[in-house]
């Protein structure tokens with residue numbers, strides 16, 4: 387891979403500016419960005435560049451019409467064997483291409499995607515935090531950068547991959563969230579963009595999330611946008627219920643749910659752990675009824691950023707239910723510990739999920 391504009395003498399590394407004791411999420415960026423361009427369906431070979439401002443045209447179509455998709459994955463220090471583990475990156479490559487198809491954008495070869503990520507992580511290796519739970523978050527972004535006002539797919543695209551050293555979401559332990567079930571707003575609907583990791587779904591979620599926060603909730607639980615009865619996701623995470631010792635999560639066939647890598651990991655681990663798993667439609671009323679019957683054991687969100695986020699309270703139409711006494715339950719804890727152990731190389735990686743780099 388060619389390197390362009392690499393660190394001239396005048397440019398200081400961003401490394402010195404990073405407060406590793408207070409990383410937060412997505413506040414800091416590493417020194418380099420991978421960039422590849424697609425013009426008339428042909429990809430350039432891609433370069434590593436310095437992270438720096440870009441200039442854009444006022445008519446850039448994506449600013450107007452939202453033809454943009456992204457991904458999120460992480461590189462962790464292997465605390466047992468040394469080196470670095472990138473968790474299931476081929477899943478992100480495949481999902482990027484599914485999102486791209488839905489938004490009329492070009493496909494990017496998995497081999498080139500994995501190579502770009504490897505080069506970037508190797509180049510900015512020193513930015514990867516050392517502590518357990520911390521990681522280098524990797525953010526691929528693909529958008530149309532054509533300069534026009536007509537409504538049609540762009541004829542040129544840019545793929546950027548940036549990285550950001552991030553904290554563990556839970557520096558003081560996994561704290562269960564208070565969640566508001568939205569009966570007023572939907573993030574997507576059947577036939578919409580819900581299965582694509584695209585900006586529009588986030589734009590649709592901001593207002594409801596802001597109102598929920600003002601009322602003291604951390605996030606919104608999204609119902610299907612048609613009947614407003616079935617559960618889709620929680621915030622920007624997939625959702626899992628433990629009811630009567632079964633693991634239940636909404637099925638993906640509605641097309642309104644993002645196929646999370648963490649969701650898939652939890653489903654596969656459930657089978658290893660001997661839990662029964664049901665991927666099916668689940669009504670919010672079923673969750674409240676099972677709470678009444680005493681069979682609702684745990685609720686948690688799954689996603690790359692937090693891995694596992696326990697839900698301690700659900701509020702729907704002014705009715706509250708408290709789950710597992712506002713404490714993390716044993717199932718959520720077991721998934722969290724197992725996944726964190728896997729990504730840090732402490733637990734044997736039987737499924738070959740880690741892309742291990744000996745760096």
Ligand SMILES: *Cc1c(COP(=O)(O)O)cnc(C)c1O
Pocket residue numbers: 458583587619621622623624644645646647648649688689690691
């Ligand atoms: C990214 C995302 C998830 C989680 O996916 P992971 O691959 O597990 O990080 C869930 N829901 C939405 C809407 C997302 O954008």
